[in-house]
Amino acid sequence: MKSKILLAIILLLSVIACDTTPETYEGEPNIYAILSADSSFACIMVGKTTSIDDTLTLEPDTIMDTFWYDDTFEVWPEIVFPWNGVSGAQVSLKQGEQSFALTENEDSVGYYYSDSIQLASGQTWELEVTYPTGEEVSAQTTIPGSFEITGFQTDTISTTDTLAWSKSSDAAGYLVKAFVWASWEDEDADTVYIDSAFTYPELLPGDSYSIPLEELDLWGDSLWFWVSALDTNAYDYRYYGEDRWDPDIRVEDYMHIEGAWGVFGSQTVACSQRYVLR
Incomplete structure (x- = not known):
C-alpha cells in the first residue's frame, strides 16, 4: 500500500512539473x-x-x-x-x-x-x-581566516613573476584578480589619457597558494592585486x-x-x- 501511495505522489509531481512552463x-x-x-x-x-x-x-x-x-x-x-x-x-x-x-x-x-x-x-x-x-x-x-599576499621582493614586477599568499583557514578556494592602471600622453593634443580595469578573476582551489602572473592577462603601467578567500558556499x-x-x-x-x-x-x-x- 505504501509503495502505491509513493508511486501516486511521484506521478502527481511529474504531472505538475510537466505543466510548468516559463509563462x-x-x-x-x-x-x-x-x-x-x-x-x-x-x-x-x-x-x-x-x-x-x-x-x-x-x-x-x-x-x-x-x-x-x-x-x-x-x-x-x-x-x-x-x-x-x-x-x-x-x-x-x-x-x-x-x-x-x-x-x-x-x-x-x-x-x-x-x-x-x-x-x-x-x-x-x-x-x-x-x-x-x-x-x-x-x-x-x-x-x-585572515591571510596575506606574499611573494614579491621589490615594487617592480613582470609577468614572469608569481603571486603568492598565505593559507586562510576555512577557505574552500581563492578568487584572484588585479586592478590595472595605464596612462599615456598625446603630445600633439597635450592630453594625458588614463585607463583602468579589473582583470578577469581566476578561481583556484583551497590548496593553491600561488598563481603565475602570466595567467592573469596583465597590462598597463601599474597594478594592485586582490585575493579573496571564499567559504565553501x-x-x-x-x-x-x-x-x-x-x-x-x-x-x-x-x-x-x-x-x-x-x-x-x-x-x-x-x-x-x-x-x-x-
Missing part, C-alpha cells in the same frame, strides 16, 4: 549574499527566481540570479540580469547570542541591510528569512555554476541554502600594495 512559472525563493570580513555592512538580497522570458524586457544589471529556462534551472554565475526582488520579508543574521534584524532599502526592492554588524574572520553567521508569502529560508556560513556557487552545462552537476548539491536557490557565503579579502609592471 506559468511563479518563481521560488532566491537569496544572494556574500559577507566580507572586517566590514560593518551586510546586504542580503531576497528575491524570486524568474522565467527567462521575463528578463528579456528588463535592463541588464550587476546581480547574479537563477532562472527558469528550457524546462530546467540554469545558474548564471556571471553578471547578466536584474534582481527580481521581494519586498516585505523578515530578514535576520545571527552570530552566537547576537541577532540583527535587517532593514529593507527603500530605493531597492529586495535589498536588506545592516550597517551595525561587525564581521570578522572565523565567525559563523546564520541567515533566517521569512517571505511575506510564508516561505522560510535558512543558511549558515563561516568567514574564512561562495566557492561552490561560482565553481559549479561555471560548469552548469555538466549534466552530472545538480544545483541542489552546491547552493547550500535550505528552502531557496542562490548563495549565502562569505569571504576574507587581502589587497596588495601598488606594483609597477615592467
Whole structure:
C-alpha cells in the first residue's frame, strides 16, 4: 500500500512539473549574499527566481540570479540580469547570542541591510528569512581566516613573476584578480589619457597558494592585486555554476541554502600594495 501511495505522489509531481512552463512559472525563493570580513555592512538580497522570458524586457544589471529556462534551472554565475526582488520579508543574521534584524532599502526592492554588524574572520553567521508569502529560508556560513599576499621582493614586477599568499583557514578556494592602471600622453593634443580595469578573476582551489602572473592577462603601467578567500558556499556557487552545462552537476548539491536557490557565503579579502609592471 505504501509503495502505491509513493508511486501516486511521484506521478502527481511529474504531472505538475510537466505543466510548468516559463509563462506559468511563479518563481521560488532566491537569496544572494556574500559577507566580507572586517566590514560593518551586510546586504542580503531576497528575491524570486524568474522565467527567462521575463528578463528579456528588463535592463541588464550587476546581480547574479537563477532562472527558469528550457524546462530546467540554469545558474548564471556571471553578471547578466536584474534582481527580481521581494519586498516585505523578515530578514535576520545571527552570530552566537547576537541577532540583527535587517532593514529593507527603500530605493531597492529586495535589498536588506545592516550597517551595525561587525564581521570578522572565523565567525559563523546564520541567515533566517521569512517571505511575506510564508516561505522560510535558512543558511549558515563561516568567514574564512585572515591571510596575506606574499611573494614579491621589490615594487617592480613582470609577468614572469608569481603571486603568492598565505593559507586562510576555512577557505574552500581563492578568487584572484588585479586592478590595472595605464596612462599615456598625446603630445600633439597635450592630453594625458588614463585607463583602468579589473582583470578577469581566476578561481583556484583551497590548496593553491600561488598563481603565475602570466595567467592573469596583465597590462598597463601599474597594478594592485586582490585575493579573496571564499567559504565553501561562495566557492561552490561560482565553481559549479561555471560548469552548469555538466549534466552530472545538480544545483541542489552546491547552493547550500535550505528552502531557496542562490548563495549565502562569505569571504576574507587581502589587497596588495601598488606594483609597477615592467
